[in-house]
Amino acid sequence: MEGHCQMKISEDSNFTDVLLSFLTLPLGTIVRVLNKHYGYEAPVLGSLTTLYNGIRDLDNGLFLSEDCKNLLLNPIRSSEDEFRRLKINVDDTPPTRYFRCGGGGTMCFSIFPNVSMYFSGLKCNCGRPLDKKIYVRGVDDSSGGVFIASKASLIITDDLQILPSATNTVVQILRNSGITDATGIKERSVTLGFNEIMNLLKGSLVSRAPFTELILKKNSMKHVATNYRIGVPPVDLNKKLMEPFSDKKMTMKAIVLANKLLFAEVDGDFVDFLFSLLALPLGRVEWLLGCDTRLSNADKLYRSVANGRNDKYLKNKYVTKAQLLKPKVPLCYYSRTHSLSPTEVYFPDLYYFYDNGGCLSPLPSLHLFSGRYVSSYKFPEGQVTKRNGQWVSNSTFAEGKAKYVNGTTMYMVTDDLTVTPLSSTSGLSVLNSLKIPLSEVKELELVVGLKEALSILKASLTSSRALTDGLITPFLMMKKPKQEG
Numbered sequence: 001m002e003g004h005c006q007m008k009i010s011e012d013s014n015f016t017d018v019l020l021s022f023l024t025l026p027l028g029t030i031v032r033v034l035n036k037h038y039g040y041e042a043p044v045l046g047s048l049t050t051l052y053n054g055i056r057d058l059d060n061g062l063f064l065s066e067d068c069k070n071l072l073l074n075p076i077r078s079s080e081d082e083f084r085r086l087k088i089n090v091d092d093t094p095p096t097r098y099f100r101c102g103g104g105g106t107m108c109f110s111i112f113p114n115v116s117m118y119f120s121g122l123k124c125n126c127g128r129p130l131d132k133k134i135y136v137r138g139v140d141d142s143s144g145g146v147f148i149a150s151k152a153s154l155i156i157t158d159d160l161q162i163l164p165s166a167t168n169t170v171v172q173i174l175r176n177s178g179i180t181d182a183t184g185i186k187e188r189s190v191t192l193g194f195n196e197i198m199n200l201l202k203g204s205l206v207s208r209a210p211f212t213e214l215i216l217k218k219n220s221m222k223h224v225a226t227n228y229r230i231g232v233p234p235v236d237l238n239k240k241l242m243e244p245f246s247d248k249k250m251t252m253k254a255i256v257l258a259n260k261l262l263f264a265e266v267d268g269d270f271v272d273f274l275f276s277l278l279a280l281p282l283g284r285v286e287w288l289l290g291c292d293t294r295l296s297n298a299d300k301l302y303r304s305v306a307n308g309r310n311d312k313y314l315k316n317k318y319v320t321k322a323q324l325l326k327p328k329v330p331l332c333y334y335s336r337t338h339s340l341s342p343t344e345v346y347f348p349d350l351y352y353f354y355d356n357g358g359c360l361s362p363l364p365s366l367h368l369f370s371g372r373y374v375s376s377y378k379f380p381e382g383q384v385t386k387r388n389g390q391w392v393s394n395s396t397f398a399e400g401k402a403k404y405v406n407g408t409t410m411y412m413v414t415d416d417l418t419v420t421p422l423s424s425t426s427g428l429s430v431l432n433s434l435k436i437p438l439s440e441v442k443e444l445e446l447v448v449g450l451k452e453a454l455s456i457l458k459a460s461l462t463s464s465r466a467l468t469d470g471l472i473t474p475f476l477m478m479k480k481p482k483q484e485g
Contacts, residue, residue: 013145013152014087016162018197020147021086022204023302023324026075027285028052028278030201033090037198043206046459047466051417052278062421065380067119068404071332075279078328081136085146088197095135096330098360100124100352102132115352115360116378118332123378130378136350136360147320152313158209160297162304164313190215204297250448252413254467255427257441259476261415261467263430268407270448271419273340275404277457279333280340285461287326288340288454294462340453347384347391350374415465446475 027045031052035042042049055072063069074093083089099116101124116122116130124130148154153165155173163169192200196214203210250273253265286293286302293299304310305324314320331347350360351371364371375386384393405411410422412430420426431438448456452471459470 013148013150015192016148016152016154016156017146018086018088019156019160019162019200019301020305020324021083021089021091022201022298023283023286023305024077024079024083024281024327025091026077026279026281028072028075029077029091029093030205030282031278032073033092033198034202036092038202043202044464045205046462047415047417047464048278048460050464051274051419051460054418054420055275055278058419059421062405062409064403064406065119071118072275072278072404076330076332077281078330079323082146088192088194090194090197090201098134098136099130100132100134100358101126101128101130114376114378115350115374117347119378119380122380132358134352134358134360136348136362137366145315147315147324148313149315154310154313156211158211160204160210160301160304162301162310164309188215204301205295207297210297248449252446252448254444254446254472255431255441256444256472257436259468259472260465261472262434262436262441263415263427264413264446264467265422265427266411266413268403268405268409268411270413271405271411272403273448273453274413274417274419274456276333276340277460279329280457281327281329283324283327284329285457289458293458340457347377347386413467415467417460417466444472444475446471 027048031045031048034045035049035052044050052073055069058069060066060069076093076096077083077091080093080095083091084095097118097120099120099122101114114125114130115134120129120131120133122130145152155163155165155169157163157173163173190196199214200210203213207213250266250270252270255262255264280288282298283302286298291299291302291306302325305321311317311321348362350362350373351364352374353359353361353366353369353371359366360374361371364373377384382393384391386392412420412422412426431441446452448471452474455474456466456470460466463469
């Protein structure tokens with residue numbers, strides 16, 4: 001098949017590590033790095049791009065703190081220190097910020113264990129602010145790759161399936177591609193740098209044949225911001241972990257014209273839910289939606305890890321599969337009231353070192369220095385303290401009630417998930433600008449539970465009408481009278 005790249009054979013775990021790392025990227029990070037790299041030519045990813053851009057443009061005063069907005073625009077991924085060992089890391093998110101007491105110019109020896117996580121300016125036990133940044137010093141682990149054992153030989157197909165390298169595998173791929181004569185097949189060595197990896201990330205989301213486009217410069221782009229109907233995704237596989245969310249119902253007032261949403265009036269809980277979608281890693285989205293995201297390349301990449309065919313090539317089977325198939329969401333994005341990110345309450349076991357201005361490390365000793373165990377983390381609404389081996393909390397934030405926006409404000413959400421504060425004239429302004437008479441619109445009172453939340457998530461990945469396709473259309477289909485057979 002002339003002019004078509006059928007596969008990529010890799011004997012270097014570095015490339016496969018980089019490709020698999022796409023599954024660990026939060027959705028908001030993917031939008032941000034694509035916007036940064038491509039500028040005005042960045043692809044529009046469903047409604048996620050407009051959701052992200054809307055957060056960026058919102059007034060800082062609508063957020064509970066500036067840190068809240070920063071956490072949404074720069075989502076943190078779990079195991080961040082380990083991922084920084086990737087040969088090429090497209091994620092330029094700054095590391096998790098920790099803050100210690102500045103001590104008013106002198107060292108405050110009462111501060112430890114007393115560290116603020118994510119948020120600056122909280123009160124130290126001595127009464128002064130925790131405002132001096134302190135970072136975690138990573139552990140160097142050069143034994144093999146990040147996900148794949150070194151020198152593993154794998155085949156990566158044009159649609160991002162990862163397969164064991166074997167002759168019968170190659171033959172089967174050629175047959176599936178309709179190739180019966182191998183004489184036209186050419187081998188080419190390709191060097192991939194940062195720009196090429198960014199092109200591959202983009203292609204994995206919006207291209208039918210990412211490698212063909214990358215290597216042969218043959219356009220295979222598809223339009224992802226399309227409008228089509230989607231069904232409600234299955235949720236039974238996650239019942240136990242999703243129980244906290246299933247008890248919560250959010251409400252909205254939807255203004256609809258001809259079965260299409262014009263805008264919705266929502267409260268802070270629904271806005272927090274939408275914003276939390278950007279913190280979900282791609283691998284967790286795959287898990288939540290049962291590997292049916294309509295991002296076909298990402299689905300196949302995910303299945304390549306899930307199907308077990310490559311288990312023997314993984315650096316650590318159980319740890320690696322957990323990192324890729326169900327990546328955790330950091331604590332600051334988890335809420336029992338609005339989040340699709342159920343996670344174990346986890347706090348890092350860290351030690352503080354006074355040398356070189358202070359640092360944190362998961363190791364109790366560094367360079368002959370002994371560290372002091374950090375057993376207390378401060379949050380905006382309290383703290384967590386480790387007692388008798390258990391983390392005890394009096395912070396609603398740490399208990400999974402994280403919020404981003406002012407809960408007393410009402411908001412307007414458009415079909416593409418753009419969020420703006422609601423005023424008494426917002427709705428009329430939209431209708432007037434579209435020249436739509438009030439008599440032609442319908443007002444629907446909708447309840448958003450687990451099924452609806454997952455449906456909105458699925459629609460947001462590929463549709464610029466996330467609320468119509470993910471919520472309004474399924475709702476109207478359920479209300480439609482069944483035809484008698």
